[in-house]
Amino acid sequence: MITGLDHVVVLVGDIAAGEAAYQTLFARQPSWRNSGDGAERVLFTLDNMTLELMAPSGEGAPADRIRTVLAAQGEGLASLCFRTGDIAKMHRRLDRLTLKPEPVSEVESHDLISGATLSWKRTRAATDATRGVRLFFLERSKERPLSVRTAPASITAMDHVVVSTGDPERAAALYGARLGLDMALDRSHPDWGRLMFFRCGDLVVEVTHRPRKPGDKPTDTAQDRLRGICWRVADIDATRARLAADGVDVSEVRTGRKPGTRVMTVRSGTCGVPTLLVQPSAGRE
Known part of the structure; x- marks a missing residue:
């Protein structure tokens, strides 16, 4: 639906x-x-x-x-x-x-x-x-006009949006069973917690649960929050060079968790939105 x-x-x-x-x-x-x-x-x-x-x-x-x-x-x-x-x-x-x-x-x-x-x-x-x-x-039946590119090495599309949760089972029930999104991945790791991918058209809603560590403040398990966005680029080195030349604070390019991907963090110019850029693996459509 x-x-x-x-x-x-x-x-x-x-x-x-x-x-x-x-x-x-x-x-x-x-x-x-x-x-x-x-x-x-x-x-x-x-x-x-x-x-x-x-x-x-x-x-x-x-x-x-x-x-x-x-x-x-x-x-x-x-x-x-x-x-x-x-x-x-x-x-x-x-x-x-x-x-x-x-x-x-x-x-x-x-x-x-x-x-x-x-x-x-x-x-x-x-x-x-x-x-x-x-x-x-x-x-809606009519598409919005596309944003015209103004320079090479532009952002092409969203890869995923991140939702942080304190209760992964209830969050999974909301996005999967109730809203009907297709769960494409459900993985846990002792260091970075639980990660769930829900396919939504040509992108993913990523739901993350970070394990509490000693000294962490208690979290409200009834409240999730929107955490950040990852955008796709065709050539991450060219995009990094363009953003750095424009005065945007960006990290070095590094290997992504998904095999074949390369990523970098954008540290400024996002209006408070934690932002990652990814160059997908060569086999991705």
Whole structure:
């Protein structure tokens, strides 16, 4: 019923600064700009999903809610939105699974760049039923325009988004049994804990559980959190050189955990989102 990850939302305090940061990271132009309902939004659409930057704008309850979240948590990942081909059917399933979905609403967005309009239908599961992670679901028939590349060695697509959990069994039940994502990997290691991969279209929702060590503070096992994003690149050495030349703080390239992959960490210019870049193995489509 879920066909893919439509987009992720990153909250920022300054929409212009966030746009500049991700234009540098992606080497792509924004594909959509929109303002309304207490927020300014800038979207970057890659080959398999969209990243939406959102900042508070003006006065009123919607803007105040965003400011409250920013004051409490700072900039960073705020929500995931899954795509479905039948929102009414998705809503019934969420209701049966006691995820307490909101009524389906129709949304329209006007692009400040081109003047184009997109519309979709969406619902949202109750956050207390999704272990603290804000999950939306939408149906739309028209694709967003792709973000135009502005330089070589651009980001091509999302590889995976990371959810950190204190209760891996309940998290596995949520993303696997209840939402219906395909569990492609379930692996445990005494050093780095448990790692689960759930396929979602052309990317993965990665759920991680880190074992507690002596001296660690107790964690809330009922609350998961969005932890970070890994983006795909075609040539990681060229991407590293481009980002370093643009003043972005990046690590050295290293061998990834998955055989045949090479990865690096982006330490700045991500608006509070822990960020990894990966060059997939040569055999990957």
